[in-house]
Amino acid sequence: MKQITIISGKGGTGKTTIASNFIKLARDHIAVDSDVDAANLHILLDPKIKETKDFIGGAVAEVSDECTNCGECENLCRFEAISNSSSDIKIDPIRCEGCGVCEYVCPVDAIKLESNNQGYYYTSESSFCTLVHAKLNPGAENSGLLVTRVRNVAEDIANNQNKKAIIIDGAPGIGCPVISSLNGVDYAMIVTEPTLSGIGDFIKVFEVTKFFNIKTFACVNKYDINLNNTEKIYDFCLKNDIELIGKIPYDDKVSICLSNRKFIIDEPSSEAGKEIKKIWEKVKEYLYPN
Amino acid sequence: MILSVASGKGGTGKTTVAVNLALSVGFCQFMDYDVEAPNAAFFLKPDIKHIQKVEMKHPYFLKEVCNACGKCAEFCNFNAVAVAGDEVIFFPELCHGCGGCLLVCPEGAVREKDVEIGKIKKGFSKPGINFYMGDLKPGYMRTISVQAALDKFIEKDILIIIDCPPGTSCPMVFSVKDSDYCILVTEPTPYGLNDLLISIEVLKDMGIPYGVIINRDGIGNDEVENYCRKNNIKILLKIPNDMEVAKYYSRGESMLDYDISWKGKFENILKEIKKDVRK
Numbered sequence: 407m408k409q410i411t412i413i414s415g416k417g418g419t420g421k422t423t424i425a426s427n428f429i430k431l432a433r434d435h436i437a438v439d440s441d442v443d444a445a446n447l448h449i450l451l452d453p454k455i456k457e458t459k460d461f462i463g464g465a466v467a468e469v470s471d472e473c474t475n476c477g478e479c480e481n482l483c484r485f486e487a488i489s490n491s492s493s494d495i496k497i498d499p500i501r502c503e504g505c506g507v508c509e510y511v512c513p514v515d516a517i518k519l520e521s522n523n524q525g526y527y528y529t530s531e532s533s534f535c536t537l538v539h540a541k542l543n544p545g546a547e548n549s550g551l552l553v554t555r556v557r558n559v560a561e562d563i564a565n566n567q568n569k570k571a572i573i574i575d576g577a578p579g580i581g582c583p584v585i586s587s588l589n590g591v592d593y594a595m596i597v598t599e600p601t602l603s604g605i606g607d608f609i610k611v612f613e614v615t616k617f618f619n620i621k622t623f624a625c626v627n628k629y630d631i632n633l634n635n636t637e638k639i640y641d642f643c644l645k646n647d648i649e650l651i652g653k654i655p656y657d658d659k660v661s662i663c664l665s666n667r668k669f670i671i672d673e674p675s676s677e678a679g680k681e682i683k684k685i686w687e688k689v690k691e692y693l694y695p696n
Numbered sequence: 697m698i699l700s701v702a703s704g705k706g707g708t709g710k711t712t713v714a715v716n717l718a719l720s721v722g723f724c725q726f727m728d729y730d731v732e733a734p735n736a737a738f739f740l741k742p743d744i745k746h747i748q749k750v751e752m753k754h755p756y757f758l759k760e761v762c763n764a765c766g767k768c769a770e771f772c773n774f775n776a777v778a779v780a781g782d783e784v785i786f787f788p789e790l791c792h793g794c795g796g797c798l799l800v801c802p803e804g805a806v807r808e809k810d811v812e813i814g815k816i817k818k819g820f821s822k823p824g825i826n827f828y829m830g831d832l833k834p835g836y837m838r839t840i841s842v843q844a845a846l847d848k849f850i851e852k853d854i855l856i857i858i859d860c861p862p863g864t865s866c867p868m869v870f871s872v873k874d875s876d877y878c879i880l881v882t883e884p885t886p887y888g889l890n891d892l893l894i895s896i897e898v899l900k901d902m903g904i905p906y907g908v909i910i911n912r913d914g915i916g917n918d919e920v921e922n923y924c925r926k927n928n929i930k931i932l933l934k935i936p937n938d939m940e941v942a943k944y945y946s947r948g949e950s951m952l953d954y955d956i957s958w959k960g961k962f963e964n965i966l967k968e969i970k971k972d973v974r975k
Binding site: 414507632 | 704705706707708730732733734735789792793794796799800832834835837839840844862863864865866867868873883884885886887891894895897898901912915916917919942943946947948
């Protein structure tokens with residue numbers, strides 16, 4: 407079984423559009439949405455939820471009345487999450503990372519780590535395949551852990567049902583959810599755009615796939631808005647042994663299709679749709695070797 | 697006043713709005729909190745004068761002292777330490793640098809070293825913008841640590857514009873936490889609306905006033921606008937979809953470069969916002 411993650415560095419370059427069209431074109435596969443705090447794959451795939459599970463994420467420290475304001479916890483907290491221990495101790499849940507150092511050092515056992523529900527993850531059926539996705543509670547932590555959960559579920563299903571491929575829609579950036587979505591996959595496809603921001607973020611996210619030694623493809627979306635920059639992306643790919651797998655032209659029909667909940671590959675007159683099909687043919691060679 | 701620009705969905709135009717607002721106002725402090733993908737510098741072109749490392753502590757284990765009792769692994773809530781046989785294995789990418797393993801080791805076998813996880817860059821942009829950005833080192837997950845290092849530079853009694861990361865999880869919450877007002881930039885598509893709703897929930901929970909800017913107006917449909925009108929959410933501005941603007945953006949040029957009349961529109965937004973700020 408092969409796995410591919412679609413990432414971008416910069417947000418809004420077209421990850422989800424490309425992923426959802428790939429999912430419609432693929433066979434014997436499972437789909438995963440690993441952008442757990444801004445999940446969008448379900449919008450086009452329109453799946454029916456079959457199973458919902460609680461996500462109990464990392465814990466946050468809470469302090470009780472037994473506190474004597476000795477200040478030990480404040481001294482040792484590396485995240486500046488504890489303040490005012492000399493008078494009225496406060497723990498800032500935004501800064502607290504749930505490491506447990508304060509709980510450990512408290513001489514009167516006034517601090518406890520409390521784990522709460524931080525979201526849900528779902529196994530759903532779409533017309534094309536099983537989709538495993540999640541919803542992190544707004545503002546919650548541990549998106550990386552939730553991505554790992556979602557991927558484990560997808561891998562179990564894929565193994566049990568003898569599926570050939572897992573297609574993972576990634577998150578923007580290079581942080582926890584991105585790293586968790588790349589861990590152990592066979593391929594990464596970076597969707598970029600020929601803007602200075604797009605290039606800057608492409609280079610950063612490529613550093614990550616290189617760090618984890620993952621075979622990387624690149625695809626330039628809206629390549630025709632700046633041909634000079636597209637050229638620069640080509641050069642970078644050549645120098646860094648990244649396979650340039652396609653370039654998609656700017657096409658107004660993409661957002662029109664999306665608003666009508668339609669797939670761009672089903673729009674015969676769309677140049678972008680045609681190009682996505684071509685890219686899929688190349689990706690398919692890797693995902694389904696013989 | 698601290699004014700943050702956030703979005704939920706990525707690529708809707710946060711940086712475009714933050715940068716053009718800063719250039720229109722002229723005098724402010726600009727902070728790029730999107731440390732995983734910092735892009736404001738492409739447009740503000742700051743003259744970077746200071747670069748400073750952001751570091752965290754990583755443990756290392758003295759083999760000759762360690763007796764593999766496993767207390768460190770048992771303590772670590774992030775699974776960054778494991779004991780296999782008579783050896784401790786450390787997974788640096790999972791470590792939060794809390795120092796717990798050092799604290800619990802009965803043998804005194806744990807030491808710490810500084811590891812670079814990113815940089816803070818400081819500079820000046822014309823006309824009068826004090827520019828700060830965080831830059832997370834690829835391969836590290838310490839987004840929040842780099843943002844926390846940026847927090848230290850926030851000045852008082854000046855307009856602070858914060859360019860936030862996408863999403864609605866901890867890096868976004870950390871970026872908006874001290875804001876007096878947050879601008880949510882969205883696009884008029886089902887994806888834009890879906891993520892806008894989640895961002896609004898976050899801001900409501902935190903008690904931060906907000907308004908919406910619709911970017912690339914004209915694409916997609918009017919679901920976002922209808923939602924805002926129905927729920928009495930202020931639409932601060934609509935930026936029409938324009939291939940020319942996209943081309944300027946691609947070269948790192950601002951909307952003011954394209955059409956100076958945007959300056960007045962962004963200044964007006966600021967006046968509008970001042971009516972609604974927290975406090």
